[in-house]
Amino acid sequence: MPTFTTPDGTTLAYHATGEGPPLVCLPGGPMQASAYLGDLGGLSAHRTLIRLDLRGTGDSATPEDPASYRCDRQVDDVEALREELGLDRLDVLAHSAGANLAALYTARRPDRVARLALITPSVYAVGITVTAEDRLSTARLRRDEEWFAPAYAALESLNAGRPAPGAWQAVAPFWFARWDEAAKAFRAAEDEQRNDEAAAVYGSEGAFDPEVTRAALAGFAGRVLVLAGEVDVAGPRRAMAEYAGLFPAAESVVQDGAAHFPWRDDARRFVTETARFLA
Numbered sequence: 001m002p003t004f005t006t007p008d009g010t011t012l013a014y015h016a017t018g019e020g021p022p023l024v025c026l027p028g029g030p031m032q033a034s035a036y037l038g039d040l041g042g043l044s045a046h047r048t049l050i051r052l053d054l055r056g057t058g059d060s061a062t063p064e065d066p067a068s069y070r071c072d073r074q075v076d077d078v079e080a081l082r083e084e085l086g087l088d089r090l091d092v093l094a095h096s097a098g099a100n101l102a103a104l105y106t107a108r109r110p111d112r113v114a115r116l117a118l119i120t121p122s123v124y125a126v127g128i129t130v131t132a133e134d135r136l137s138t139a140r141l142r143r144d145e146e147w148f149a150p151a152y153a154a155l156e157s158l159n160a161g162r163p164a165p166g167a168w169q170a171v172a173p174f175w176f177a178r179w180d181e182a183a184k185a186f187r188a189a190e191d192e193q194r195n196d197e198a199a200a201v202y203g204s205e206g207a208f209d210p211e212v213t214r215a216a217l218a219g220f221a222g223r224v225l226v227l228a229g230e231v232d233v234a235g236p237r238r239a240m241a242e243y244a245g246l247f248p249a250a251e252s253v254v255q256d257g258a259a260h261f262p263w264r265d266d267a268r269r270f271v272t273e274t275a276r277f278l279a
């Protein structure tokens with residue numbers, strides 16, 4: 001397991017698997033160990049996946065300064081990884097909350113990013129509004145599933161700002177295309193892999209300046225993929241299309257039937273689409 005040292009002296013780990021040109025992979029959570037990305041449904045057959053364990057997660061060390069968990073402060077960690085890999089420019093894949101870090105890195109160092117694949121991305125760094133109706137209308141696409149009624153009621157309570165007891169656990173089926181035993185085990189593992197202290201700091205005050213970030217991304221010359229899941233309540237299609245519109249050369253793709261983890265929901269479709277973009 002290779003490691004490197006960041007400018008503030010924190011030792012970070014990354015995991016390299018697969019064949020082909022390197023693809024730096026930034027995990028979501030926020031602040032979840034990169035293990036959950038696995039081989040991204042077999043994308044490792046096309047690219048060498050460089051899965052970064054963000055500070056305080058997975059095999060990376062805990063920083064001396066907890067304030068360094070803030071997303072904007074981790075941009076220097078990505079740059080240190082680039083230098084460690086000896087690459088002039090990076091191809092970057094970021095999932096969910098990891099897209100906030102990818103957006104900030106691209107905005108700050110556009111000359112260091114060749115291709116950017118944003119997979120069901122979080123939108124906080126770019127200030128896109130996801131409305132309650134965006135989420136609820138997406139959720140209603142699954143009204144025929146047996147778990148729908150209690151999960152939808154919990155989602156309504158969250159959107160109203162009055163979470164029902166156990167609401168976050170109750171909405172978990174919406175994150176997966178199939179709420180089966182494998183999905184339940186995957187969901188349970190998330191709690192063990194996430195650094196909750198770091199997650200509370202990640203998007204804290206000062207982390208994001210959407211106006212500045214959007215202006216920088218509007219001048220980014222590299223190719224961008226924004227891949228949405230058709231039934232992803234975290235990243236509804238309207239918001240994902242708006243995200244793609246922030247870039248001069250972005251394509252917006254919706255993976256049919258997929259939720260928040262499209263490589264798990266249909267690995268073949270995910271790998272075909274993502275490998276095509278990265279080729």
